Amino acid sequence: MILIAGGSGRLGTQIVRRLAARGLAVRVLTRDRGRAAHFEQSQVDVVEGDVRDGRTLGAAMVKVTTVVSAIHGFGDIGDVSPASVDRDGNRRLIDAAVAANADVVLMSIVGASATHPMELFRMKHAAEEYLRASGAPWTIVRATAFAEFWLDLLDQTAATSGRPVIFGRGANPINFVSVSDVAELVERAVVDPSTRGATLEIGGPQNLSFNELAAGLQQASKRTATARHVPRAILRLLAAVLRPVQPHRARQIRAAITMDSIDLTFLPTELHRRFPELPITSLAEILAHR
Ligand SMILES: NC(=O)c1ccc[n+]([C@@H]2O[C@H](COP(=O)([O-])OP(=O)(O)OC[C@H]3O[C@@H](n4cnc5c(N)ncnc54)[C@H](OP(=O)(O)O)[C@@H]3O)[C@@H](O)[C@H]2O)c1
Numbered sequence: 001m002i003l004i005a006g007g008s009g010r011l012g013t014q015i016v017r018r019l020a021a022r023g024l025a026v027r028v029l030t031r032d033r034g035r036a037a038h039f040e041q042s043q044v045d046v047v048e049g050d051v052r053d054g055r056t057l058g059a060a061m062v063k064v065t066t067v068v069s070a071i072h073g074f075g076d077i078g079d080v081s082p083a084s085v086d087r088d089g090n091r092r093l094i095d096a097a098v099a100a101n102a103d104v105v106l107m108s109i110v111g112a113s114a115t116h117p118m119e120l121f122r123m124k125h126a127a128e129e130y131l132r133a134s135g136a137p138w139t140i141v142r143a144t145a146f147a148e149f150w151l152d153l154l155d156q157t158a159a160t161s162g163r164p165v166i167f168g169r170g171a172n173p174i175n176f177v178s179v180s181d182v183a184e185l186v187e188r189a190v191v192d193p194s195t196r197g198a199t200l201e202i203g204g205p206q207n208l209s210f211n212e213l214a215a216g217l218q219q220a221s222k223r224t225a226t227a228r229h230v231p232r233a234i235l236r237l238l239a240a241v242l243r244p245v246q247p248h249r250a251r252q253i254r255a256a257i258t259m260d261s262i263d264l265t266f267l268p269t270e271l272h273r274r275f276p277e278l279p280i281t282s283l284a285e286i287l288a289h290r
Pocket of ligand 1: 010012029031049050108110146
């Protein structure tokens with residue numbers, strides 16, 4: 001049995017479908033089984049649990065041989081944060097996997113480090129370190145930004161005016177990867193024991209600015225209007241005002257400012273040298289299949 005924590009999410013859903021299509025027994029861990037209602041009942045076992053409470057993980061671990069962590073606490077509300085989910089929640093999940101003698105495949109982020117300006121990257125790094133020292137056989141998959149997530153977000157902001165909203169100047173080059181390419185790598189990591197002990201980094205073929213991403217979206221959507229920009233000064237002000245009342249929104253805005261300024265470029269050459277058969281989907285292909 002393979003447990004996918006975060007199996008209800010954007011990436012997790014694709015991982016679940018791929019593993020189930022291989023005929024493997026899969027179980028989704030979710031805080032609310034309604035979030036896994038899009039799966040065929042017969043295809044997937046669904047267990048409710050919350051990585052912020054280790055007592056809820058016991059039922060999920062029965063007969064589990066591999067745990068996939070595709071969770072994050074970045075944009076959620078309440079007591080959900082990178083610290084409570086990505087660091088502490090992953091630690092609980094890893095402890096439960098060790099107790100069940102299960103392997104762990106952990107989703108992390110390219111650039112995760114103890115000193116990164118973004119909390120999410122620091123908390124992912126803490127989870128990686130915990131996993132490497134845990135004694136469980138492990139594979140870490142680090143991905144760059146998911147292209148489909150950001151395209152959906154730009155599309156949503158364009159819903160009424162036809163003009164996507166970009167936070168900041170939008171000129172900073174960023175590596176965007178297709179979620180389906182990441183799902184294929186995670187599937188590979190689950191079934192291929194030679195990936196144990198490896199940190200695999202995946203990215204897309206191009207580094208693109210938000211201005212370029214938005215322009216591609218506009219063209220594919222047959223919209224002619226250009227993007228709107230929220231200046232960094234306004235973003236800083238908004239983040240400061242929202243911090244005490246809506247910490248998750250303030251966190252997202254601070255992340256947007258950071259994404260507008262730090263180096264987020266990547267070249268996926270190492271991964272494709274190791275696994276030349278893995279797909280490397282371009283933005284044009286992603287836009288064509290939306
Ligand atoms: N999005 C990106 O650009 C990006 C880039 C690099 C790496 N990643 C990583 O890829 C993975 C998947 O990202 P995604 O964007 O596909 O995620 P997503 O669609 O936002 O889904 C997040 C998942 O986390 C689960 N989750 C959150 N808090 C939880 C908790 N307390 N207990 C149990 N489950 C919890 C949610 O499950 P329920 O709501 O059903 O409980 C949901 O399935 C994450 O590890 C993320 O850090 C994402």
